[in-house]
Amino acid sequence: MSILSARALSSAEAIDTVFSFFSSYRAGIDDRDVRADLTFGNPHEMPLPALVAAITQRMQPLTPDWFAYKTSEEEARSVIAEALGAELGLPFLPEDIAMTPGAFGAIALAFSLLLDPGDECIIPLPGWFCYATTLRARNAIPVPVPLAEPDFDLDVAAIEAAITPRTRIVVVNTPHNPTGVIYSRERLAELAAMLTRKSRDLGRPVFILSDEPYRRIRFDGVSFTSPAAVYPHTLIDYSYGKILLAPGLRIGYLALSPSMPDADREALRAAAVTSQVGGGWTFPDAPLQYAVGDLERIGIDIAGLQRKRDRLHGALTQWGYRMTKPQGTFYLWGRAPGGESTGFTRRLAADGVFVMPGTLFDRPADFRISLTGSAEMIEASLPAFEAAAPADAPQRR
Ligand SMILES: Cc1ncc(COP(=O)(O)O)c(C=O)c1O
Incomplete structure (x- = not known):
């Protein structure tokens, strides 16, 4: 034993x-x-070098409370709401952004907010190898659903077939690790239509967790659509660790789609902060949050x-x-x-x-x-x- x-x-x-x-x-x-x-x-x-300069500068305290306990900093949330809004063409509100230790922290937060023990979460196969362990740590059940071969597009019919009354989240990872595929707006809209129908049948929303840490790492000028643009019950997770190629600096966020119904957003907002405290104060270190304005402008x-x-x-x-x-x-x-x-x-x-x-x-x-x-x-x-x-x-x- x-x-x-x-x-x-x-x-x-x-x-x-x-x-x-x-x-x-x-x-x-x-x-x-x-x-x-x-x-x-x-x-x-x-x-x-610009990253090193930004972090070094933000480590210098300007006020006595520089290193005080910090939750999600106002300024960081405002900067992100504006930048993300411009990038995705959606009107994000600062209060709908929770600052997290990278995408990892945002994924864990989303799972804690939405999943009870025994609830199911659909994850892509092949897919990033940490979804299952993060789910199991919350007594939730990973349900791997294969991507369509040979092009690794989303297989909406296979996802539909995997949905049960316990399904609460479908993880969509775009651009996708490990295949590098970026899903088209049409395919995401097809997924959204299916999930809208399924949510109605189940009497509660099935959420999309849009795992987008590679969102800015795209080739050949290919465009990007976030599931948040086509499906209201979407949460976006993001990390600065990829675009800065600095995954040891733990900063990212969880963002609620602006089209999510107000009541659901209010419930999630309030629970996010308590869940992060209960999860062990899972906010990024203060200097990293102060640096968000700089980090938004830097990239590999x-x-x-x-x-x-x-x-x-x-x-x-x-x-x-x-x-x-x-x-x-x-x-x-x-x-x-x-x-x-x-x-x-x-x-x-x-x-x-x-x-x-x-x-x-x-x-x-x-x-x-x-x-x-x-x-x-x-x-x-x-x-x-x-x-x-x-x-x-x-x-x-
Ligand atoms: C698909 C995917 N999601 C989330 C993460 C976590 O990113 P981070 O460690 O920057 O939080 C990774 C990291 O490799 C990833 O590949």
Whole structure:
């Protein structure tokens, strides 16, 4: 019998594959033998100077209460309501923005606000590997629903088939990790129409949690529609960690769609602050909140990221890999040679190149490359990818 709560054990089990991978993938490997670590979406170059300047400046206290207890700071919420409103073309109110430690904190807050033990939340498959553990930590049930193959679009019929009287949330992650797909307005409207009908049948709203931390990381000028624009019962989570490539600075927000009925928004607003206190004071550190105006103006070089995408996508497809061309995010997703990612990632690792096996996404045939490695790392990784290319590739026959 464990001394741990069933909830803690179930949460741990849901993320076990990720932790095992994280703790072992570079074990016993000398750093000098690492040519390219393209696993997690972490920075591999020095942080943006403008970011360092903004944080440094905001660390300097100007008033005695600079480091006092802070919930969601007025100014940060106003800046975000205006910036998000301009970006999505929707009139957000400052009081509908809750400041959180990144998108992670906003997702956890949304789950705490909406889910009772045993309630179900639909998550995409493949999808980010932390939804399930965050749900299990709240005694809620993750219900993975596969995306449509081969283009990884939302499968509205499959989502509808997965809805039960316990379904409270459908997570929509756009741009999508790991495939880089951005959903069209038409597909989101189709989802919205289905959820409106289902909510009516169930007698309570099924919410969309729109997980948008990569919203500003888009390629080829592709446009973006938030589910908040087409479905009133939408909560948006966002993180500054992606656009700044600084995930260790924990700041983001949860925003309520301005078209959500007033009574529901008022209930959520009031409960958000108490839920964050009850959750262990889950507000971002004060200096990060003071810096939001600066953070809104800073971002990584998206054109450079796109060049890395093109370089890797071009080379790998030429060598016979079946890759999805991402419209956004940090990632490149594809089929491992022979449809077996564990052996493939080990083979690359032997050449000093590290990528993520699809086992972390419950898709063992596939693998993910992070484009957050430097351009030099990406160049250095290419010989290993060429050497491990699919045996049946046309160029290799
Ligand atoms: C799809 C998705 N959602 C949420 C998060 C959490 O973002 P953050 O750590 O910046 O809060 C991530 C991070 O990788 C992600 O990929």
